[in-house]
Amino acid sequence: MMSHPQETATVAFTEAAEAAPGVRYLLHDGELVDYADARLHVLSTTLKYGVGVFEGFRAYWSEDDQQLYAFRVEDHMKRLVESMKVVEIEGPRDTAALTEQLLGLIRANGLRGNLHMRAQVFVDSSDGKPEDTGPSTVFMAAIPMGNYFGTSGLHVQISSWARLSDRSMPPRVKSIANYQNGRLALLEARRNGYDATLLLTENGHVAEGAGYNVFMVRQGRLCTPPVTESILEGITRDSVLHLARTELGIDVDIRPIDRTELYSADEVFVCGSAAEVNHVASVDRTVIGDGTAGETTRHLQRLYRQAVIGRVAADRNWATPVYPG
Numbered sequence: 001m002m003s004h005p006q007e008t009a010t011v012a013f014t015e016a017a018e019a020a021p022g023v024r025y026l027l028h029d030g031e032l033v034d035y036a037d038a039r040l041h042v043l044s045t046t047l048k049y050g051v052g053v054f055e056g057f058r059a060y061w062s063e064d065d066q067q068l069y070a071f072r073v074e075d076h077m078k079r080l081v082e083s084m085k086v087v088e089i090e091g092p093r094d095t096a097a098l099t100e101q102l103l104g105l106i107r108a109n110g111l112r113g114n115l116h117m118r119a120q121v122f123v124d125s126s127d128g129k130p131e132d133t134g135p136s137t138v139f140m141a142a143i144p145m146g147n148y149f150g151t152s153g154l155h156v157q158i159s160s161w162a163r164l165s166d167r168s169m170p171p172r173v174k175s176i177a178n179y180q181n182g183r184l185a186l187l188e189a190r191r192n193g194y195d196a197t198l199l200l201t202e203n204g205h206v207a208e209g210a211g212y213n214v215f216m217v218r219q220g221r222l223c224t225p226p227v228t229e230s231i232l233e234g235i236t237r238d239s240v241l242h243l244a245r246t247e248l249g250i251d252v253d254i255r256p257i258d259r260t261e262l263y264s265a266d267e268v269f270v271c272g273s274a275a276e277v278n279h280v281a282s283v284d285r286t287v288i289g290d291g292t293a294g295e296t297t298r299h300l301q302r303l304y305r306q307a308v309i310g311r312v313a314a315d316r317n318w319a320t321p322v323y324p325g
């Protein structure tokens with residue numbers, strides 16, 4: 001059972017953003033703990049072997065509604081549970097209960113502004129054997145966050161690192177250890193003066209970036225790689241597919257994409273919970289379109305911004321009000 005404190009500080013977004021804390025509580029195995037007390041032992045299996053899974057998601061404040069909406073929280077919790085199953089980590093499987101815990105954490109902190117949330121499952125066995133599957137421990141956080149990328153277009157480099165694969169470390173799951181792959185690609189891109197990176201599969205097809213999926217518009221068709229092309233099955237990707245099909249009436253081609261198709265695309269954008277929908281201005285210094293966000297990208301950005309506060313695709317119940325109405 002989660003404990004609820006008697007007094008909950010209301011933290012305005014701007015105040016809280018100064019020190020990522022400003023956030024008083026985190027959640028540890030369903031219990032509120034002070035931010036400073038959310039700790040993992042240095043000998044835990046997670047720290048030795050990177051055995052752990054996590055989720056990152058967002059909540060959006062609506063000034064009009066004076067309400068905070070958490071976006072697709074239970075879908076993220078479902079993916080968290082799937083990740084635990086695939087990489088064999090013991091832990092909670094009740095996605096509704098996990099969802100309620102996270103919403104309770106936001107309320108306990110009294111946060112009223114755009115947030116990034118995390119749910120992380122660590123293996124906390126102190127003898128640290130690689131085959132340990134438990135005991136696991138779950139931490140959750142909700143922290144104020146604005147734009148991840150800024151609003152101008154991204155200059156993207158295709159990485160010389162290949163995306164890891166389902167035959168080595170399944171990209172389908174959000175496993176902590178997978179992130180070394182994207183990190184190397186991102187460091188390479190930054191070293192070379194780019195904003196972001198995209199990785200190719202071992203077969204040379206476009207996979208995804210370090211924290212985002214990718215779409216392109218080419219020859220009038222919106223396209224994105226299939227889930228069997230070494231990608232995380234992004235929840236934003238799924239939202240964009242739905243918005244394109246139902247709100248814009250566009251057919252989407254889900255098919256392998258070659259690197260050079262990006263060079264000759266009319267539009268390229270990346271998407272993710274943190275990244276949102278962000279246009280790509282150039283790939284390997286080849287300018288995409290005229291370098292600004294194309295029409296389809298702009299439509300999808302607008303629809304996504306409305307969907308996260310429940311104005312669009314309301315029938316999907318993606319946007320959960322955090323505070324009682």
Ligand SMILES: Cc1ncc(COP(=O)(O)O)c(C=O)c1O
Binds near residue numbers: 208211
């Ligand atoms: C490797 C990777 N791909 C794609 C995504 C986008 O996934 P989602 O839209 O579910 O946040 C993320 C972000 O979590 C990611 O880390």
